[in-house]
Structures are given as structure tokens and as C-alpha cells.
Amino acid sequence: MDDYTVLNPGLANRLKGMSWFARLKEGLSKTRGTLAKTVPWAARPEEALEDLEFALIAADVGVEATQEILEEVKASGKANLRQALKEALVLHLEPDARRAKLRKLGFKPDARKSAVELQGKVILVVGVNGAGKTTTIAKLGQYFQSQGKKVMFCAGDTFRAAGGAQLGLWGERLGIPVLQAAEGADPAALAFDAAQARRARAFDLLIVDTAGRLHTKHNLMEELSKVKRSIGKADPGEPAEVWLVIDAVTGQNGLEQAKKFNQAVTLTGTVVTKLDGSAKGGVLVPIVRELGVPIRFIGVGEKAEDLQPFDAGEFVEALLD
Numbered sequence: 001m002d003d004y005t006v007l008n009p010g011l012a013n014r015l016k017g018m019s020w021f022a023r024l025k026e027g028l029s030k031t032r033g034t035l036a037k038t039v040p041w042a043a044r045p046e047e048a049l050e051d052l053e054f055a056l057i058a059a060d061v062g063v064e065a066t067q068e069i070l071e072e073v074k075a076s077g078k079a080n081l082r083q084a085l086k087e088a089l090v091l092h093l094e095p096d097a098r099r100a101k102l103r104k105l106g107f108k109p110d111a112r113k114s115a116v117e118l119q120g121k122v123i124l125v126v127g128v129n130g131a132g133k134t135t136t137i138a139k140l141g142q143y144f145q146s147q148g149k150k151v152m153f154c155a156g157d158t159f160r161a162a163g164g165a166q167l168g169l170w171g172e173r174l175g176i177p178v179l180q181a182a183e184g185a186d187p188a189a190l191a192f193d194a195a196q197a198r199r200a201r202a203f204d205l206l207i208v209d210t211a212g213r214l215h216t217k218h219n220l221m222e223e224l225s226k227v228k229r230s231i232g233k234a235d236p237g238e239p240a241e242v243w244l245v246i247d248a249v250t251g252q253n254g255l256e257q258a259k260k261f262n263q264a265v266t267l268t269g270t271v272v273t274k275l276d277g278s279a280k281g282g283v284l285v286p287i288v289r290e291l292g293v294p295i296r297f298i299g300v301g302e303k304a305e306d307l308q309p310f311d312a313g314e315f316v317e318a319l320l321d
Contacts, residue, residue, distance in 0.1 A: 020305070021317075021318060023300055023301070023305070023306060024300055024314070025318045026276070026300070027275050027276035027306070028275060028276075028300070028318050028319050029276075030278060030281075031059050031281030031319060032281075033279070034059050034279045035055045035319070038054055038055035038058065039052055039055045039081070040081075041081055041082055044079055044081065045074060045078060045081045045084050048081055049073070049074060052085070053066055053067075053070055056069060056282060059281060059282030060280030060282045061282035061283075062282075062283075062286040062289070064289075065092060065285045065289050069089065069092060072091065073085055086316050086317070086320055089316045089319075089320075093284060093285060093312035093316070094288070094312055095292050095294050116143075116144075116147070118241055120238050120239065120241060121198065121203075121204065121206060121235070122208065122235060122238040123206070123207045123208065123239060123241040123243055124210065124227070124239040124241070125140075125207060125208060125210060125243050126210050126242065126243070126245070126261055126265060126267075127244055127245035127261070128212050128257055129212030129213070131212065131246060131247045132245060132273045133157075133209060133210070133212065133245045134166050134167050134170070135170075136245050136271055137167065137170075137209050138167070138304075139299070139306075139307040140207055140307070141170070141174055141207060142174055142304045143297075143307065143308075145174065149204040149205050150202075150204045150205070151176050151203065152176060152194070152197070152206050153167055153171055153176055153178040153179070153206075153208075153209065154178070154179045154190060154206060154208040154209060155167040155179065155190075155209055156187045156190055156194075156208050156209045157187075157209050158181055158183060158184060158185045158187050158190065159183075159184075159211040160211065164181065164183075167180075168180055179197060187227050188223070188226045188230040191230050192231065192233060192234045195234035195235040195238060196234045196235070198235065199234070199235055208227070208231065208239065210224060210227060221260065221261075221264045222264075225265060228265050241268050243268065243269045243270060243271055244262075244267050244270045245273060246258060246270055246271070246273070246287065247273055247274050248272050248278045248280065248281065248283055249274050249278045251278070251280045251283045255286060258270070258290065258291055259290060259291070262291055262293075267291060267293050268293055269293050269295065269296035270296065271296055271297045271307075272284060272287065272295055272297075272299065273298075273299040274299060275298055275299065275300050276299075284298075284315070295310040296309065297309055298310045
């Protein structure tokens with residue numbers, strides 16, 4: 001029995017055996033409740049704009065994005081407010097607006113993608129303290145294992161005494177090898193060795209953990225850039241994926257930090273965790289808007305199956321169903 005089951009026995013029992021879409025709906029219940037209490041769904045779009053504006057801002061969509069969404073809902077010409085909002089939200093949850101406009105809005109619950117396409121062989125995972133990077137890496141490792149990939153970890157958080165040990169324990173549970181170093185070791189040197197080891201041992205994927213850091217600590221952000229460069233020296237072109245882990249509970253407060261991470265290491269995606277603990281699930285919209293990168297995975301709980309690839313149509317369907 002894990003800590004999540006002990007702390008949330010009722011929720012754990014409800015989630016047991018649920019499909020992913022049902023788990024997603026359950027995880028978004030707080031945000032969906034915020035919208036349900038405020039938005040008069042039976043009204044025509046033009047009659048509900050004021051209530052809709054309040055609801056979207058309360059859900060942490062952000063003022064500027066909310067104004068754009070309201071304009072799109074109003075201009076849609078649709079009589080169905082829920083459908084007009086669904087289509088506007090999907091558009092804003094896709095980083096490439098042109099691609100989103102051409103995308104067919106199919107909203108197919110449980111139509112999971114068979115695999116997540118990666119640009120390369122190394123994922124560098126970054127984020128602030130307490131965002132849940134190490135646990136997220138374990139879940140990602142298990143996910144990619146299930147896709148038939150041979151995975152290895154690099155415990156690059158050498159600042160915390162328990163950083164490497166925590167990922168090492170996950171590696172033992174999952175049967176995933178973990179490269180570790182002593183506390184205080186150079187994380188860039190460790191990442192270099194890990195990238196070399198991945199190539200030598202012909203692993204399909206290396207996921208590199210990093211120590212949590214604040215964007216205001218210039219030296220720590222420089223160190224993160226060094227880690228990325230070291231990986232590239234050992235394995236040219238890598239890391240092709242740099243993912244930022246964001247705790248949904250922090251909402252827009254974490255966006256300024258995210259921008260600094262993007263400046264330091266050029267993000268290719270985000271992983272949004274703990275959506276089940278927040279009534280501000282709308283924060284995914286400003287994350288995409290501000291960073292201009294896709295959301296790759298979302299998490300609605302502590303179990304491995306509670307972290308899944310992100311699909312905008314599915315997310316919006318679960319949010320507004």
C-alpha cells in the first residue's frame with residue numbers, strides 16, 4: 001500500500017480499475033466544479049460571456065487568454081456554449097495555432113495513442129524544488145518500458161543526500177538501471193558519463209534527473225545549461241527532449257520560473273502534475289501560451305497509471321463533460 005492510498009483511501013478505491021478517461025475526469029473534478037457552479041451552460045454563448053469570464057479566470061486560465069477565448073466563443077456562431085468553449089480551449093492547448101485550426105476536433109475519450117513520439121534518445125527533466133521530478137521520472141520510465149523501450153536513469157540530483165537514493169529505489173522496483181554519484185558530485189560530469197553509457201549499452205532511452213532550483217539562482221541555472229552541454233558532448237544532438245515538470249497547484253505563480261528555464265535550456269515540453277489537487281486546471285492554457293511548447297504528460301494522482309500522455313481534446317472533454 002503506497003502513501004497515496006493511505007492518505008486518500010476513498011479516492012484510491014474509486015480510481016481502482018477505472019479507465020484513464022474516468023481517472024482524468026475524477027482528477028479534474030475540482031476544476032470542473034468551479035466551472036459548473038459559475039457557467040450557465042444552457043445559455044447562448046453571447047449571453048454567458050460575463051459568467052464564463054469569471055469562471056475561466058478562477059480556473060487560472062489567465063486574463064489575456066480568457067479574453068481571447070471569449071472572443072472565439074462569441075465569434076463561433078454556435079448555439080451550444082459548451083461545444084463553442086471546447087473548441088476554443090483545444091485551440092489554446094495546442095502550441096501551434098495553425099496546426100490546431102487544421103486539426104479535426106474529434107473528442108474521442110479513451111482513444112489513447114499507442115506511443116509518445118520522442119525526438120531523440122535522451123530526456124533531460126528540470127523544474128523547481130518540490131515539483132515532483134523524481135517521482136515523475138519513475139512514472140515516465142515505467143510508461144516507456146510499457147512501450148517496449150529499454151530505459152535507463154541518471155540520478156543527476158547530487159545536491160540532496162536522498163536524491164540519488166530515491167531514484168535508485170525506483171530503479172530497483174522497475175528493473176531500470178540507475179547511474180548515480182556521491183552527494184556533491186558534479187552533475188554535468190555524471191550526465192556526460194550517463195550519455196556515454198546509454199550509447200555503449202545500446203539503451204533506447206536515458207532520462208536524466210536534475211536538482212530542483214529557483215530561477216533567481218543564476219549560478220544554478222548556468223549549471224543546468226552545463227549539464228545539457230555535457231550530454232551533447234557525449235551524445236551529439238542530445239538531449240533532444242528537455243521537459244519541465246510543473247506542479248499544477250502552483251498555478252500561474254510558476255510561469256515566470258518556467259520562462260527562465262526555457263531561456264536556460266530551451267524546453268521541448270512540459271509535464272503537469274497534481275491536477276487532482278487543484279481547482280485551477282485551466283493553468284494548462286497559459287503554460288502553452290507563455291512557453292510555446294507542448295504539454296507532453298499530465299498527472300492526476302500518485303500511481304504510475306495516473307500519469308499519461310496529454311491529448312487536448314480528451315482533456316477538454318473530461319473538463320467540460
